[in-house]
Amino acid sequence: MTARRGSGGGWRRPSPVNVTGVFQPMNMVKRAFAAGVAFAGGASPAMAAWSDVNLRVGVTELSREIYGLHMLILWICVAIAVAVFAVMIYSIATFRKSKGAVPANFDHNTKAEVIWTVIPVLILVGMAIPAARTLVKIDDMRGSELTIKVTGYQWKWQYEYVDHGVSFYSTLARTSDEARQVDSGVDPRSVENYLLEVDNPLVVPQGRKVRVLITANDVIHAWWVPDFGMKKDAIPGFINELWFRADETGVFRGQCAELCGRDHGFMPIVVVVKPQDEYDAWLKEQQAARQAAATPAAQTAQAPQQVDTVAALRVANAE
Numbered sequence: 271m272t273a274r275r276g277s278g279g280g281w282r283r284p285s286p287v288n289v290t291g292v293f294q295p296m297n298m299v300k301r302a303f304a305a306g307v308a309f310a311g312g313a314s315p316a317m318a319a320w321s322d323v324n325l326r327v328g329v330t331e332l333s334r335e336i337y338g339l340h341m342l343i344l345w346i347c348v349a350i351a352v353a354v355f356a357v358m359i360y361s362i363a364t365f366r367k368s369k370g371a372v373p374a375n376f377d378h379n380t381k382a383e384v385i386w387t388v389i390p391v392l393i394l395v396g397m398a399i400p401a402a403r404t405l406v407k408i409d410d411m412r413g414s415e416l417t418i419k420v421t422g423y424q425w426k427w428q429y430e431y432v433d434h435g436v437s438f439y440s441t442l443a444r445t446s447d448e449a450r451q452v453d454s455g456v457d458p459r460s461v462e463n464y465l466l467e468v469d470n471p472l473v474v475p476q477g478r479k480v481r482v483l484i485t486a487n488d489v490i491h492a493w494w495v496p497d498f499g500m501k502k503d504a505i506p507g508f509i510n511e512l513w514f515r516a517d518e519t520g521v522f523r524g525q526c527a528e529l530c531g532r533d534h535g536f537m538p539i540v541v542v543v544k545p546q547d548e549y550d551a552w553l554k555e556q557q558a559a560r561q562a563a564a565t566p567a568a569q570t571a572q573a574p575q576q577v578d579t580v581a582a583l584r585v586a587n588a589e
């Protein structure tokens with residue numbers, strides 16, 4: 271589990287697609303089969319392979335809860351399937367015509383009908399209770415400590431730290447962008463984090479509840495970071511929201527998850543989770559850089575006036 275965390279992030283290239291973008295269903299089948307075999311073996315590398323095909327646990331409270339829910343419901347479904355198939359196979363084998371079985375010919379049985387209605391209702395209610403609890407938690411934005419507005423564009427993201435006057439664009443890293451060009455001569459396999467790297471990543475503090483406001487400025491995009499368990503549409507004219515609290519530091523990668531046009535596959539998301547003090551230092555740096563960028567313009571605007579004042583004073587002193 272730890273191997274895929276940290277600087278490596280939690281994101282691998284989607285398995286059925288190779289680096290040249292050719293759909294390879296056999297890859298997926300092979301990997302799923304390998305994972306199945308490995309899982310049946312029960313060894314620890316097996317779990318790594320299993321996590322390739324399963325939903326990931328992620329690094330936030332919500333992602334873990336969603337994973338838990340997903341596994342709970344999976345095992346309930348497995349138990350139901352085993353029970354139903356066991357009864358079916360037993361019945362077919364035991365009460366077959368060649369063994370002299372005679373079919374019953376009643377057409378109503380209130381007791382049976384009540385049983386096959388009540389049991390599924392109980393199972394569904396049993397699944398709905400934890401699911402509803404998680405859904406409520408996902409939508410609970412109270413107590414957020416940092417608000418970031420995310421705007422989707424064709425084909426980049428803008429991040430605005432609304433309370434701190436910091437905003438910037440995040441676009442595909444130059445190395446990936448060069449390699450993706452037709453006849454670039456660059457082997458995409460030689461590019462680290464190909465199509466999953468940006469110039470300016472989103473930076474957030476560890477262990478803080480971050481509220482993300484999501485919108486778009488042209489078409490519908492979707493902001494998705496699998497390790498945070500969260501994905502929301504970015505819709506022009508609407509503001510969606512989600513929250514996450516990353517428990518681990520590291521680099522976490524995601525992608526636009528709504529087909530948004532020609533370069534949909536070239537607007538990745540990179541989130542860097544830093545300890546609070548490092549985050550504070552980063553934020554100060556950003557604010558200072560913004561001020562420095564704003565100051566020369568202000569100086570040039572005021573400069574002629576200042577020169578005039580100085581010249582006038584000199585003249586006044588000389589007289």
Ligand SMILES: [Cu+2]
Pocket residue numbers: 422423490491492526527528529530534537
């Ligand atoms: Cu997009």
